[in-house]
Amino acid sequence: MPRWAVVLIFVVVGLICIGSLFDANGNSKTAAAGSAVHDDGIRFEVISWGQGATETRDGLLFDEAQGEFVIVKFTVTNVAKEPKSYSLSSQRLIDGEGREFEPISSGHTSLNPGFSEEESIAFDVPKGTTPKLVIFKSGFFSSGARVNLD
Template sequence: MTHPVPPVPQPQPKKSRGCLWATLIGLGLVVLFGFVGCVAVIASVGSDSSSSGQSASSGDKKDDKGDSAESSDEEKTAGIGDTVEDGAFAFTVTDIETGVSRIGNDFLHHDAQGQFVIVHVTVENIGDQAEMFHGSSVKLYDADGKEYSNDGEAEIYLEDSEAFLTDINPGNKVDAKVVFDLPEGVEPVSVKLHGSLFSSGVTVSLS
């Protein structure tokens, strides 16, 4: 009787060291690429946030500058002694008289209903042709914003008024006296001078 011969175990194949290194290198590259990708994404997000912040900051600065410029323009109101321009004329208000009750002399005069206010203004023609200046192109305002027109009749009795239909050639100027009849106790605060009937005019403070 014969006994079965037990199977002889086969030797396990040895793993190649080259394959092992290739696997390790592959894993290392995967980890490296993943890390580089994360860094790139983080950097991109940070850059976008920074750009947005800078844009917003820049916009705020521009707005601030714009607001400051507008506020500055609003605060800069011309006053007595300042020269302003409108149309073909340059105006300089040089003086103001208030509380005048009569204009003229004992024989030829004009009495105020309230009080005469006389605005002294130098008018220069800065255009290229003759232009006519008239006191009606100047409006006076009180603290309540009420508008007053000139008194042309009183200007006729005022010596050297130069405010009644005065032609001014280019480069020439006149010293006009524009008369207003205001209620007693009313204080004039500003005048608006027009280079023509249709111009926007310029405001000069009298205070």
């Protein structure tokens, strides 16, 4: 394949990904707090979130924050007609300054159609950070679905 064709493919894919983040008026597609959002056959819904903890424990694993943790509890439901998977490490938190944080949690989960489960993810952020929204993604290459936290 000619080099120009490869570059063209990357440009087109990039534009599609960027365009999927905005509505017809150029506004970012962000759902209101408490709304369920969908990404590639998976529904994500925030149950609750909290901020300020400096330690978290998951079974035998213990983590200590460099700053403080923002912990988001959410439900994941497979609304597709085939098994779907998602990765906790693909989720993102955006603060009021537009900074992006990745979770300390990792793991890959598969769900059969119609099944749901509750998850919690922790983001280590500087103390005093104002969380603005979460981007839920079914996978690394997904454009994601944005949910306001306020």
